[in-house]
Amino acid sequence: MAMCKLCRLDKPLCQSHIYPEFLYATLYNDDGRMMGITGVGRRGWTLVQKGLRDELLCRECEALLNERYEIPFQQQWTNRYPLPERANEGEMFYAQFAYATFKLFHLSILFRAAVSSHPMFGVVTLGKHEDIIRRMILGGDAGRVDRYPIFATALINGRAEIERRLIAAPTLTRVGGHRIYGFTFDGVLWWYSVSSHRNLEFERGGLQGNGAMAFYVSPWHEHAVTQAAAKALRNPRQRLRPAQRNGT
Ligand SMILES: [Zn+2]
Numbered sequence: 001m002a003m004c005k006l007c008r009l010d011k012p013l014c015q016s017h018i019y020p021e022f023l024y025a026t027l028y029n030d031d032g033r034m035m036g037i038t039g040v041g042r043r044g045w046t047l048v049q050k051g052l053r054d055e056l057l058c059r060e061c062e063a064l065l066n067e068r069y070e071i072p073f074q075q076q077w078t079n080r081y082p083l084p085e086r087a088n089e090g091e092m093f094y095a096q097f098a099y100a101t102f103k104l105f106h107l108s109i110l111f112r113a114a115v116s117s118h119p120m121f122g123v124v125t126l127g128k129h130e131d132i133i134r135r136m137i138l139g140g141d142a143g144r145v146d147r148y149p150i151f152a153t154a155l156i157n158g159r160a161e162i163e164r165r166l167i168a169a170p171t172l173t174r175v176g177g178h179r180i181y182g183f184t185f186d187g188v189l190w191w192y193s194v195s196s197h198r199n200l201e202f203e204r205g206g207l208q209g210n211g212a213m214a215f216y217v218s219p220w221h222e223h224a225v226t227q228a229a230a231k232a233l234r235n236p237r238q239r240l241r242p243a244q245r246n247g248t
Contacts, residue, residue, distance in 0.1 A: 149202035
């Protein structure tokens with residue numbers, strides 16, 4: 001028995017995943033062997049191995065995350081992957097999601113990383129926001145667009161393919177008083193902005209209240225994660241140029 005990190009009741013805890021298992025599906029071939037990922041390691045990326053678990057949640061909270069957020073995310077994202085196989089730097093794609101479940105799935109990843117004691121996630125510390133996000137996840141409350149906005153960079157490899165095989169440890173970038181966490185999985189570097197004041201660039205360029213979201217294509221091998229963040233945030237006009245191709 002120990003305190004569940006989500007409901008805060010004393011219960012037997014599960015070995016919880018931080019990144020759900022289905023996010024690893026594209027990392028493996030039909031034989032269950034991990035595919036080669038070239039270039040990783042030299043550019044400051046740290047891979048998160050499959051099966052990484054931590055004692056975090058009770059069985060009921062595991063089920064809650066799965067039913068309310070993971071299954072809807074799989075239906076909206078994994079099962080109809082909205083990004084093309086190939087893309088060029090500077091292109092932008094749009095996709096449409098259900099705002100609440102899509103956002104809360106991402107906040108649940110951020111939350112699990114924050115409450116995990118695994119060193120891989122040590123960079124994620126949410127302070128007073130941890131309890132706010134915990135309540136949002138439990139209550140199914142995604143908040144307004146200005147609350148913990150989410151921004152997305154689609155990552156291409158050296159062959160201009162969306163690179164879906166990369167699952168990287170989270171990074172922290174501090175920009176304008178915001179703590180911006182970068183989580184990389186399924187072809188996208190997802191940026192979560194955590195602060196008490198508004199991040200207008202994320203609000204304008206990120207997940208919208210109607211569930212629309214833009215994905216800005218950037219080569220993953222050219223920029224370290226923090227450089228990419230700094231660049232994207234320095235050039236809002238560049239990011240907000242009209243789409244050359246529309247993904248929906
Ligand atoms: Zn619980």
